[in-house]
Amino acid sequence: MNSSPRPDHSPRPAAADDLARPAGGTPALPPVASFDELGLPSAVRELLTAHGVVTPFPIQAATLPNALAGRDVLGRGRTGSGKTLAFGLPLLARTAGLRAEARKPRALVLVPTRELAQQVADVLAPYAGALGLRLATVVGGMSIGRQATALRDGAEVVIATPGRLVDLVERKDVRLDRVGITVLDEADQMADLGFTDQVTALLDLVREDGQRMLFSATLDRNVDLLVGRYLHDPVVHSVDAVTASVDTMEHHVLQVHGADKYATATEIAARDGRVIMFLATKASVDRFTAHLLGSGVRAAALHGDKSQPLRTRTLEKFRRGEVTVLVATNVAARGIHVDDVDLVVNVDPPADHKDYLHRGGRTARAGGSGSVVTLVLPDQRKEVLRLMGDAGLRPRVTQVRSGEAELSRITGARAPSGVPVDGSAPSAERPRRGGAQFRGMGTVPGKPGRAKNESRRSAEERKLAEARKAARVRRGH
Incomplete structure (x- = not known):
């Protein structure tokens, strides 16, 4: 376990795509205090x-x-x-x-x-x-x-x-x-x-x-x-720069190994309190939600393929506490206000710094406090830190594994009960440290994220292409 010594949440200089202020000749009225x-x-x-x-x-x-x-x-x-x-x-x-x-x-x-x-x-x-x-x-x-x-x-x-x-x-x-x-x-x-x-x-x-x-x-x-x-x-x-950060919001980058990523995410989901977890695609949201339900975590999925009445009911259950984990695509990155969400987890890193800011904005709202945690694989670390630099942030970076005390200290993670939530099937994921990761459709056991007969390099290139495509079309809306 290694961690950087000092997190720095101070804003950096404004990004190049900051607001171009239009010319105007009429002075503004002064702000009010009441x-x-x-x-x-x-x-x-x-x-x-x-x-x-x-x-x-x-x-x-x-x-x-x-x-x-x-x-x-x-x-x-x-x-x-x-x-x-x-x-x-x-x-x-x-x-x-x-x-x-x-x-x-x-x-x-x-x-x-x-x-x-x-x-x-x-x-x-x-x-x-x-x-x-x-x-x-x-x-x-x-x-x-x-x-x-x-x-x-x-x-x-x-x-x-x-x-x-x-x-x-x-x-x-x-x-x-x-x-x-x-x-x-x-x-x-x-x-x-x-x-x-x-x-x-x-x-x-x-x-x-x-x-x-x-x-x-x-x-x-x-x-x-x-x-x-x-x-x-x-x-x-x-009143806030495009790179502004909330003073009451902590930012963490947790470096994990591929085979341990979803075990780590599962333990975070099993914590006390509400949490919103972001994944890149609708299919991965559905698979991970089913896995959490089978592990004993009260989770629900939210993405653009869900009907509006279902999305509304899901959010209401999350607000009432019937569901403690909202697993979502970027459809939930804006326009979702739920009180007492003190943790946002980027299971899959966002595509750009604006997506990061909007995802993180689901916590620490209106003067509250909260934390944003981003899980990264070793080869993602450099790109994610660059993205967060664009957002004006210097997060604390920590290497973690499932089951470790440091993971629990940062996120409140704990082992899930393993008792499936009513109506769900038992999860094949073992809630113990170092267990095999949750594997979605189209992957090969022992080769996380790789399809059959696909080399590691090809898999990495494919995932990068998919991420870029997702950024262009904003999949999930």
Whole structure:
């Protein structure tokens, strides 16, 4: 067991793809120290107090005065920093008193994933109800007929993923020419996922003189097209750099041997408390989840091939504690807020530093604390440390094996019970130190990750190609 002597969580200089600040001539309004300074409707103030929201987070303090004044806003703050209320409160306050005709909403929030759409809706629904505003959530994987009905009945605010909203526009179930306020949440991810054409097509349909707000945990040059084309003299607030790290978040790189990787991951999963574990592909998520269930760990899988109702039920079970381990692809890297998640584990390392930051952002939210652990094989160590350097982090690096005290000290790992969770088959994985790794389909016993008649070098080249492909198409969404 070897470990580097001193972890360093201090940010490094900003990455080359940091936000290019657009030119603007109008000075921004100064930030506020209290919600009382904003002139919010009394019903909204009462709800904020009832929910224990007393002091604005930095992104809220900086952007709310300008957004409430009708300015276009380009805002960046780390995940869990309160961006939803930063754009949601002004959107609702400025829409209050307006009434939507059938199929003609007055405000629009575009988000990249179904989970994020649901989270935004859950946060804004109480405030919208207090102001007499109707919300409609429009996402794929759910009944388009029901969504069309909600729009036909009239909804002042629509929260949507781009693809489904385009479908409804083409069906003439919705018109956007009355939309006066448009928000893009996680704008960079929509660009990364290839939604730029759909987003621009939708923005071309809303009122040209309307207010536009772009918010994200990372805003880089991928969104320059949207900023330059659609934001007019925007106020720019960047309360966290693209490489910012959370002071209350620890970062660990655990170097493991290939034959011990999944035994190590299994022991981490068997710890007390909630944990989110990220793997690269949908198939590996399903296989590892089945393995954990057979080992006695209450786990559930989340990825893009699951139906939306199933994904919603899975997240609710995780929130209630019926499931303690959420095994996921990058679909869970944004838009998932669950209290008391104090550990995130990258069983498979992320493709780039932005994915790392968003995965890690599922813990240490809104002032809480947590840890992010990344498992690496010896030949992955250099690349992962470079990736984390791009994220502005110098993690503690430790060599571990399953069953060791150091692994338990860092992660709370322990041996699983071995008693299958109801309805699952016993796992072939032995919960003892040095046991054979969990092997997925298409691998050869004793040759982790290698197909039949495949050399080690060929296997490594294939895995690298698969990882690059996954990075390009963002598999799992």
